[in-house]
Amino acid sequence: MVQQYQSPVRVYKHPFALVMLIIGVDFVYFIQRNVLDRRSSILEIEAFNESFSSRVSVIEKCRYFVHPENSEWTCFEQTASLDIKNFFGFENSMEKLAMKQYAQNIAKGKEIIEYFVNQLKEEGITYVAPWVDPLKQIDLKDENLESVQEEDKEKKELCVAETKLPSTRDMQLSSDYIERYLGKLDMMQESRLVQLRHSIEELRGSSVPPDATLLRFLRAREFSVEKAREMLTQSLHWRKKHQVDRLLEEYEAPQVVKDYFPGGWHHFDKDGRPLYVLRLGQMDVKGLLKSIGEDELLLLALHVCEEGLSLMDEATTVWGHPVSQWSLLIDLEGLNMRHLWRPGIKALLRIIEIVEANYPETMGRVLIIRAPRCFPILWTLISTFIHENTRNKFVFYCGTDYQEQGSGGLRDYINPDFIPDFLGGPSEEGVCEIYGMVPQRFYIFDMTAATTYIVEGGVVPKNLYRLDLETTSSEHEHSLYHSISLSRGQSHHVVIHCDDPGAVLTWDFDVMRHNVLFSVLHHTKDNEIDRNPANSEVPSPSELELAMTKEWKEGVDCVKVEPSVICHDGESIQGTHIMQEAGLYILQWQHQEEPGEFLPSISSHKAQLMYFYETLPSVHYKGSMMSLQSAVSGRSIASSSLSR
Template identity: 70%
Template structure:
């Protein structure tokens, strides 16, 4: 198995030239890295004008391994080749290292890069990637893999400290500034020299500068170690690497529409830092958010009057860790009355609205407290809970809410405080606990009777500051949470037995395609120049997407322009023969892969019938039948925009196809 590592960007708040001088002091030996015994220079050459310096070193490393293992492999040292290319003109140092020892059994490749910070010319960035592949190592493959990654992690942790150590050493010697490299062979006019001086003064006076106009590269800044510490919390080396890998993986599928790092980290933690599992879970969640327009929930949600008057829950200050605190007086809630007056879907919407509020409050708390806040605390007061709360439709609604929240808001719950639990609570807990993620279950803290009133360790005051404990729990803090109570029957509107339980407040249509099946949507257009737009997510398997148009003069000739189509199943809107005989492609077919989000447009220059077609990629030809029976699943939305609204801007619309769509198109040609 190949072990991969990819670092976040580490920032040295020192100019590039000074960092390079400090870097050179790591050779030929470096006491701060004991395993680095020494090195010999095999190549050291510069270009004619000195802009490029290439250095190759043969590095000697001590093998940190148990004595018996050293005896078995027969060596105390291993050798690596390191090749450095310093581009002084563009202020970039590229480093590549690979193992010379045991090269047929083990492959180790490390690549590093120093470069100027894209937003601050006085700072230097560093990033690295590495891969370890142990193919055959005397039967000690697993042991060597663990040993190598442990040693590598220790060296990476020391890396930044070492550069800072040598920079401080230079300062003690009186070296605080190193002049940037200049090409001595190129003459400069007085005006050019004046511009250089002015630019250098600008970099010195301003901490931040515009990368596009003043730096050799407009490289977008990636995740930095400083950002991790400030906004995400302490992560070890491999956790940082997994976070970077997940970000890149989601970017490949969704282009620029990628969630923030805090969200990515939550899904990684929920899957024990498995990039593949986190990617799958997050992709499904993003599909769900898009289908149900969750991003608009905070702005567009209108709370029903029944909720305002009878729902006993709300946000209330913070806990001692700075987490937003939500209080739910479940024992005072008329579950049956709420469900019969607003229905299960509306109760779910309320729960999702609370979760979305929690995400925003956590972001605000991170800013206010100056340390990462990635979870919120839930306090559930069960006083008044009785057997009426165990009403079957109410339990069903609760389980559905738990299932959806667990899948789409993982690792947002930091602590759940259950207080004043009555005798019937164990029955309720038995019913719902199996549906709660194990990691979340561990965060539940239970209080029976008046245990929560104990001062210090063991009571609520251990987790919530005394001044924030609500009045109804014996504290002094006023709350603005409704007391609940019985919902009047004259407000009942919903026949629970007749509800489907499906939450379908969505503009998107969902379809499933078996092998060989296609799905067609027919659009009639009598408006030359109108714009047809589409937006769809592939949630499972691969599909081929095509846009067709009915030719006005295609009685017999158009079929020669249409490639053979694998049309089958019962999903098509138009007959297969008519589609072949009378329709031509107006957009090239693209293969859309599992997880991709595709957006595109087509200018309907001609009137007539247009067809959007999705086809299960399997069984594309009768000569190569597929042995798989996987169904393809997708959700889609389409819209026709009148030509009057877009005259003069057709080209910009036509080019608005996503990058992933274009990439898929190129693969399918």
């Protein structure tokens, strides 16, 4: 496979004639062809190898020309191809290695030109007169002047036609432009960017996305031009089909979103990225979906993404350095198993899939705040649908860890003045204007307070539900849950066999009536239950049936591994337990009698509850979430490197 290199335009801020003096093109050395067109101020160099040409073929083309917008500057661009035809089966690897070395060498080219320019200045040479067309010096009285001028005009027109100067857009992609608006790229990354742009121009003409967009798609495909082009082409078709380019101007959020969707833009992080805050734990997922539908919720998410692109462009201009990503802060206080309503999960996964495909590499960091003990379930469900590059940008906090003053808290990523007030940020009076003036369009950068103007969410009234969005049955709502009733003194047990130490047992239940005492137990006496002779590690069906009906007693045949909790009428309880040892674990609910209650056991005094439980494999848990029992912040692998 032939390796290609295409440089961006490099600008020497010196006149063309002076640069030509340094280049020295009056002679041809080795196998190289130099063509200097003084009339159009263009030097073209083409070089190729003759030695070992049967094994290796190298072709390099370079071009110097006058900057189209500043005649006192000189531009330089080059392309190269390398084809190793025979290298003992290692052709592809050697091509990549050689091209990498080539790119490192040409990076020194500009330094060399600048060095010799400075040398000439020390010798007193600061100006070289530009070449003047001798035809212009012909005596105006010459009788052949008219014919000579006509001939000269024809030559000029022919030269201009043969020489295509870069357009203004081509000139934008210079090395200086890349560093200012796109960030630091190595030589090969610059080359891939130029190649992708040319490739998209061939497909779409002048309607080429911004360079920052091209770069994001390249990064998403590890700078493979072919893969990035395929991904970008599909995305451009998707945008055209769904009129996404008109979303910012035409989208109007439904009133229920304005009143109950707890998300919005809020200032920026320490890297200058726009910051979006989502209070997911306060969001009524079911209510929003039944009020606006899945498609409208997707439209809301896409509008946020489009706003993010616009704000990143403006931030790049405001801060004077490239801002190509935005950050997301998700507050999970209040999250419970009801957020895992199946239609809600389905909608979330659809949004993730579409955003990953069409807005790659736009997420700079995701801060997960106040993660409850049921969060590992949600993370396990959605993490496999998130690209690994994005997963590595997640930073997790549980409890109040985000309030840490030193390393590890929100202050590592967000200036203390801009931490949201509901997370302990300063009051309106305590904020200082330390970042100077910002254009009014940056409404998210309100410099006067950390007070958020994000609605608190809450339950969407059922009178706002749309009948055309109601499902024909309620199977999606409660198919995960079991309902039970407990008479006075009665207990209910759920027995879980664990043969995967480190797995996580997760539960969620709602007390619908009366009070119950909830406990988590671990069976410690293996000899009380006969083992399956075929496999001593796996309980037989009869063993599990016996375990389900057995009256488990703490301190007799099991031990308590979680503190017992008295759960009152109307409460919702969630929790997790890491099963450190193999064996049987028991979830136990007991009817809890209130003091002074002497009424006979009648149906109205039965305790009623609805519960759900799930076991998460240890391999999923260890890779996705910290031990929530330890109340220590968990961080992804890349979070530290991304924090600065």
